[in-house]
Amino acid sequence: MVAMGLAIPKVLADYDGLVAPPNLFQNTGLALDYEEYMKQLSPQTVPFAPISRPLTEREKIAHLFRRAGFGATETELDAYEKKGLDKTITELLNYPAAEPELEDAISKLNLKMSSLADIQTWWVTRMILTERPLLERMVLFWHGHFATSIRGVNNVSYMLQQNQFFRVNALGDFRDILVGISKDPAMLVWLDSNSNRRGAPNENYGRELLELFSMGIGNYTETDVKETARAFTGWHINRQTGTFVFNSRLHDYDSKTFLGKTGNFDGTDIIDIDVQQPATARFISKKLFSFFAYQDPEPEVIDRLADVYFKNNRSIKAIVEAIFRSEEFYSPKDVFTMVRSPVDLVVSARRLVGGQINLGSMLAAMRRAGQQLFAPPDVSGWETGMEWISTSRLLERFNYGATIAGTVTNGSDIISQVKTRKYAGPVSLVEFLNTRILQRYPEEGRRQLLERLALESLGLSPSTATIEKTTRTLIAVIMATPEFQLE
Amino acid sequence: MKIERREFLKMGAIGVLGAGTMMLLPRTYAQEADIDPSKAKNKLVVVQLSGGNDGLNTVVPYGDPAYYTKRPTLAVKPENVLKIDDRVGFAPQLAEMKQVYDQGRLAVLQAAGYPTSNRSHFFSMDVWHTADLTAQDRFGWLGKFIDGLQTPEKDPLVGLSVGIMPKAMKASTLSVPALESLDRYQWTPYGNDPIETSRQIRAFSDMYSETKDSTTLMDILQNIGKDALVSSTDLKNASRSYLPSVNYPLNSILSINLKLIAQLIGSGLGTRIYYLNIGGFDTHASQVQQHQNLLTTISQSLGAFHEDLKDQGNGDRVMTMLFSEFGRRVAQNGSNGTDHGKGGPMFVLGGGVKGGMYGPEPNLNDLNDGDVNPAIDFRHVYATILEKWMGANSQKVMGQRFPLLDFVK
Numbered sequence: 001m002v003a004m005g006l007a008i009p010k011v012l013a014d015y016d017g018l019v020a021p022p023n024l025f026q027n028t029g030l031a032l033d034y035e036e037y038m039k040q041l042s043p044q045t046v047p048f049a050p051i052s053r054p055l056t057e058r059e060k061i062a063h064l065f066r067r068a069g070f071g072a073t074e075t076e077l078d079a080y081e082k083k084g085l086d087k088t089i090t091e092l093l094n095y096p097a098a099e100p101e102l103e104d105a106i107s108k109l110n111l112k113m114s115s116l117a118d119i120q121t122w123w124v125t126r127m128i129l130t131e132r133p134l135l136e137r138m139v140l141f142w143h144g145h146f147a148t149s150i151r152g153v154n155n156v157s158y159m160l161q162q163n164q165f166f167r168v169n170a171l172g173d174f175r176d177i178l179v180g181i182s183k184d185p186a187m188l189v190w191l192d193s194n195s196n197r198r199g200a201p202n203e204n205y206g207r208e209l210l211e212l213f214s215m216g217i218g219n220y221t222e223t224d225v226k227e228t229a230r231a232f233t234g235w236h237i238n239r240q241t242g243t244f245v246f247n248s249r250l251h252d253y254d255s256k257t258f259l260g261k262t263g264n265f266d267g268t269d270i271i272d273i274d275v276q277q278p279a280t281a282r283f284i285s286k287k288l289f290s291f292f293a294y295q296d297p298e299p300e301v302i303d304r305l306a307d308v309y310f311k312n313n314r315s316i317k318a319i320v321e322a323i324f325r326s327e328e329f330y331s332p333k334d335v336f337t338m339v340r341s342p343v344d345l346v347v348s349a350r351r352l353v354g355g356q357i358n359l360g361s362m363l364a365a366m367r368r369a370g371q372q373l374f375a376p377p378d379v380s381g382w383e384t385g386m387e388w389i390s391t392s393r394l395l396e397r398f399n400y401g402a403t404i405a406g407t408v409t410n411g412s413d414i415i416s417q418v419k420t421r422k423y424a425g426p427v428s429l430v431e432f433l434n435t436r437i438l439q440r441y442p443e444e445g446r447r448q449l450l451e452r453l454a455l456e457s458l459g460l461s462p463s464t465a466t467i468e469k470t471t472r473t474l475i476a477v478i479m480a481t482p483e484f485q486l487e
Numbered sequence: 488m489k490i491e492r493r494e495f496l497k498m499g500a501i502g503v504l505g506a507g508t509m510m511l512l513p514r515t516y517a518q519e520a521d522i523d524p525s526k527a528k529n530k531l532v533v534v535q536l537s538g539g540n541d542g543l544n545t546v547v548p549y550g551d552p553a554y555y556t557k558r559p560t561l562a563v564k565p566e567n568v569l570k571i572d573d574r575v576g577f578a579p580q581l582a583e584m585k586q587v588y589d590q591g592r593l594a595v596l597q598a599a600g601y602p603t604s605n606r607s608h609f610f611s612m613d614v615w616h617t618a619d620l621t622a623q624d625r626f627g628w629l630g631k632f633i634d635g636l637q638t639p640e641k642d643p644l645v646g647l648s649v650g651i652m653p654k655a656m657k658a659s660t661l662s663v664p665a666l667e668s669l670d671r672y673q674w675t676p677y678g679n680d681p682i683e684t685s686r687q688i689r690a691f692s693d694m695y696s697e698t699k700d701s702t703t704l705m706d707i708l709q710n711i712g713k714d715a716l717v718s719s720t721d722l723k724n725a726s727r728s729y730l731p732s733v734n735y736p737l738n739s740i741l742s743i744n745l746k747l748i749a750q751l752i753g754s755g756l757g758t759r760i761y762y763l764n765i766g767g768f769d770t771h772a773s774q775v776q777q778h779q780n781l782l783t784t785i786s787q788s789l790g791a792f793h794e795d796l797k798d799q800g801n802g803d804r805v806m807t808m809l810f811s812e813f814g815r816r817v818a819q820n821g822s823n824g825t826d827h828g829k830g831g832p833m834f835v836l837g838g839g840v841k842g843g844m845y846g847p848e849p850n851l852n853d854l855n856d857g858d859v860n861p862a863i864d865f866r867h868v869y870a871t872i873l874e875k876w877m878g879a880n881s882q883k884v885m886g887q888r889f890p891l892l893d894f895v896k
Contacts, residue, residue: 192771192822200821204771211607222606337704368671370652378537380609389708390652391643391672391715392664398674398691398712405677443705446694453690457683469683476677477690482708 060085060330062439066487067292067338068092068324069133071348073413074436089324093171093317095132102129116150119160120373121359124366127347138170138320139163140343141291143373146181146213147381148190150374158186158242159374171317174284174309175275178214182267183244188237191379196236198252201229208379210274219279220259227256232267275314281306285319292323293334295385301328336440336486339388342369344487345397349404349479352437354413357404365400369393389485401479405472418471419464426454429467433474442483453477522636526878529839532748532761532807533629534741534789535653538769539608540811541778542831542859543849545581546595550574553851557818561775561825571595574848580782583790584834591842592793594894596868598830598849600813600861606827608769611812616654618866618885628869629760630658631884632877643714644721647751648762649744656762662711663760664718673719692716725754732798735791741765742788749795752805759877768811772822785809793836803838806876806895810865816857829858833868839876841896867892 055063061080065072069092072080080088106125111118127136143166150159162184169177181187182205188194191205206228210220234251237244256265261273274280285305289297304326305319312318323329340348346365350357366372370393376382408415414436418429430450434441441447457470478484548554549565550573568576569585577585587593603620605611613622626634633645633656646656646663656663666672676687695713699706729750735742741763748761765785770778789807796802814831830849846863853860867889870881875895882888 192824195772195820195822195824197821202771202820202822202824203826207607212609217607217610339704378608386704386707387652389711390662390665391711391718392666393652394708394711395672395674395715395719399671402675402677402687449690449693453686456686469678469680472677473683473687477687477694480674480691480712481694482705482712485708486704 055330055335057081057085059335061088063330063335064088064092064324065133066348066439067329068137070127070136070344071352071439071487073352073354089321092134092324093321095135099131102126102131105129113160114156116156116159116374117360117363119156119163120363122160123163123373124343124347124359124362127343128350134320135167135170138316139166141288142166142170142177144291144376144381145287146184146187147376147379148184148186149376149378153186153189155186155189155242158189161242162186163374171315171320174280174314174316175271177316178209178271178275179268181213182209182232182235182271185237185242185244188235188244193232194236196229196233197250198230198233201226201233201252203229205229205235206232209270212380214271214274214283215277215279216283219277219283224258227258227265228270230254230256231258231265231270235267278306281309281314284316285309288316288319289323290384292320293326293329294337297328301326336483338487339385340485340487341382341384341388342366342371342393342397343373345369345485346400348487349401349437349484352414352439353404353408353475355408355415356412357408361400361403361407365396365403368396369400370396394485397485398480401484402476404479405476408472408475414475415468415471419468423462423467426458426470427451429458429470430454430474433471433478437475437478438481438483440483442478442481446481446483450474450477522880523878526876528804529876529878530752530759530761530805531629531872531877532745532792532805533655533763534785534807534809535655535762535764536768536781536785536809536811537608537612537764537766538811539611539813539815539827540768540781540831541770541774541825542598542811542814543817544778545578545782546575546597546832547578548575548848548851551848551851553817557851559819560823561819571844575844578779578782580779581786583786583793584836586790587793587836588842592838592840593834593836593842594840595844596833596835596863596892596894597844597846598814598859598862599810599833599846599865599868600830600859601864601866602861604813604829604855604858604861606813606829608812608827613654615810615812615865616657618869625657626659627653627655627657628873628885629655629762632760632873632879633658633663634660635879635884642721642757643718644756644758646760646762647748647758649747650740650764653762653764656760661714664715664722672722674716722751722756725751725756729753731791731795733791733794735795736784736787739784739788741784742791745788745792746795749792749799752796752801753799770815770824771820771826772824774824789836797838806835806837806839806872808868808872809834814859817851817854817859818857829855830861830863831859833863833865835868835872835894839896841894843894845892845894863892864889868894871895 058077058081062072062077106122109121109125111122113119113122130136148162150156153159165180165184169180191208192202193205196202196205203225207225210225210228211217230252234247236247251266253264255262258265258270259273259277263269282302286297286302289301289305305322308318308322328334343366346362350362370388371382418432442450454470454474457473458466462470543554544561544563547563547568549563549568555562563578567579569579569581570576584593601614601620605614610622614620616627617624618628629646636645643661643663648656648663648665650665652665664672674691676684678684695709695716698713699709731746731749735746744763751758767777767781796805810833811831813828815825815828820826849859866885870885870889871892871894873879873884874881874891
């Protein structure tokens with residue numbers, strides 16, 4: 001049966017602690033070999049789910065929550081399936097204004113909110129516990145879009161304040177978001193706004209506003225950049241109070257010409273012109289679609305979303321809703337074709353397995369796999385897609401799976417479910433875990449490999465302790481599959 | 488010249504896996520670049536200065552009055568310049584670099600850039616990484632070098648980045664590692680029970696034993712997983728304890744990483760290209776102290792690295808190249824800083840380098856929209872390194888023939 005060689009590659013011969021596995025059937029009196037045993041054990045298993053067929057309602061909801069949140073557990077899926085996809089989308093978008101239980105849980109962490117680790121812990125805890133998953137996803141989107149790093153800002157409180165701004169405006173009017181971020185303390189520090197003065201403009205913010213935040217390169221000229229910088233002169237931060245201040249003395253009140261329009265513009269005027277541009281509508285639509293669905297959407301998809309942008313007064317919520325209700329979102333081109341970002345991988349793994357794991361180890365795993373919250377690599381934001389994957393980062397992602405497997409408490413949802421359900425053999429155990437962790441069947445070769453591993457680890461009549469050990473072993477290896485890297 | 492104790496290219500992935508050799512073959516890769524075997528052991532270390540290094544405060548045109556007119560508070564005073572001739576000299580923080588220059592082992596390539604200079608960090612960095620002036624190319628110039636290697640040399644460890652994963656190293660046929668530290672570069676199973684861990688390792692190595700030929704995301708992930716498995720074993724063997732002969736400066740990531748690279752080179756690892764990044768050069772405001780600190784770090788770290796390699800006997804086999812995505816505006820801005828500019832100096836050092844100043848000194852009275860006009864096309868520098876140092880056919884790697892410069896012996 002086994003397509004892949006089962007011999008231990010010599011390359012591993014010097015791996016610390018490697019011991020030859022015992023003969024599984026030794027002392028059992030059974031003259032079976034593995035293949036025969038497996039045949040008896042698993043006459044039929046469910047085939048690898050072909051994702052080219054239309055998804056079932058439940059699969060669509062699972063897909064939606066992998067993208068719009070950090071994955072839904074089986075219990076959550078049961079509840080959403082009863083409501084149906086349409087209603088689930090509506091609820092996802094119209095989340096409550098507050099989550100008192102979550103705030104309670106966070107206050108119990110007694111965070112001083114004075115270090116990077118504090119605010120990272122604060123945010124990651126929200127991602128894990130929230131019942132407003134789309135809100136957390138949107139905050140992550142805006143953090144990557146207006147990528148601001150503590151490495152340049154050097155102020156924890158400003159970074160937190162920016163995160164709160166993203167929360168309040170997560171699904172708001174893109175114009176308000178651009179105006180707000182232009183006055184955001186962290187952003188003002190990050191892109192040198194205080195150096196932007198009448199007679200000595202600093203182009204840093206103006207350039208990124210056009211290039212990365214709203215229009216995209218190629219839709220404006222170098223002169224537009226210079227004029228934008230002039231319009232934002234005097235938009236400063238008061239270092240004493242940590243708040244935005246308009247320093248009229250340092251503002252350039254002379255006439256400016258931006259995208260063909262001339263006037264005595266300030267920053268808000270520039271944004272008002274900017275958000276009317278088709279280029280801006282297309283740019284933010286494409287960015288949102290690529291964040292939730294696939295890279296390089298078809299031009300007609302972008303056109304459709306840009307239309308939604310203009311018809312709904314630049315509402316981000318309307319664009320996001322259009323994405324979640326689009327056919328493309330549930331198409332084979334999209335489903336399981338996105339590489340999980342490190343934050344997504346780490347949080348989703350924790351949510352899908354349930355139980356307590358050390359928050360510090362989660363933060364370390366994200367950092368090592370290439371993503372530190374509040375510290376994106378530069379103002380262009382995080383990597384996407386296969387950019388997340390190198391041999392070293394892949395190993396870090398795999399190793400986090402082993403960390404979860406080893407440290408998740410016995411109270412973990414998955415482990416307690418495994419222990420309370422009736423034991424039905426290795427194939428059933430692997431299927432149970434694949435359904436909950438991968439939310440799909442792995443490729444045939446890997447499924448067989450997992451089943452064989454389960455069989456070896458369980459032996460023929462496993463105790464509860466053995467079943468728990470095997471479950472942890474399987475979690476470690478399932479999280480090291482190619483399948484788990486995708487969503 | 489020291490003989491490498493162990494070339495993983497021959498004994499690592501291929502030799503160890505034995506029958507696995509065939510598995511490496513089915514990948515399709517671009518046109519093979521002809522490699523000159525006599526240069527097959529030469530190594531390149533690339534140091535990226537991110538943010539746009541202020542070239543005029545690095546190689547200082549102290550003989551040009553315009554420099555002092557345009558930079559009233561930022562200019563380096565003539566008496567502090569480490570003079571090369573009566574026109575230019577190094578910033579005072581570059582004492583170690585000046586020593587290497589005086590030994591004839593450092594080439595300064597003045598006003599490097601490209602004809603269509605772009606002042607966006609990201610666009611310009613992509614241009615430097617891809618050597619494509621439209622920045623559209625998906626793969627990097629070093630990645631394309633890797634793609635052109637013959638199969639036996641095309642090992643996951645042929646390139647190694649410490650810290651970032653730069654686009655420059657992005658190849659179509661394999662993904663080279665970017666490490667945070669060496670000891671984490673391996674798969675660690677769950678638990679302590681040796682039998683249980685060995686079962687997991689066996690499952691893991693089975694899972695990543697095959698190379699897939701398709702370009703589905705799943706198969707690409709599997710191939711990178713295999714690369715990870717093989718290369719982590721190789722790297723583990725190369726990383727024994729290391730006592731360098733020189734003192735590397737403390738408290739600098741650049742220095743720690745250069746020491747690590749010296750260690751790997753000394754261990755005989757067959758890696759051809761190492762890539763490092765140091766950020767902080769985007770000095771829009773109050774730049775003096777920040778820029779001086781960066782220059783000090785660079786000079787001390789590279790000075791130590793250069794001496795360490797010489798002591799190892801590898802000084803003539805390693806070339807180090809420094810670049811930044813652009814230089815900065817000639818005139819200082821209103822906040823004692825400088826804005827994004829165009830041309831800026833590149834540095835190439837090592838035993839294989841013909842030291843000296845290359846290219847015309849920037850003419851501060853003939854500026855390009857306030858910036859130094861690029862005088863040396865960086866693609867000519869790349870082509871020179873590829874052809875004369877790495878032994879590749881630069882035309883095949885870069886897709887066109889560029890003139891070769893004279894800074895390689």
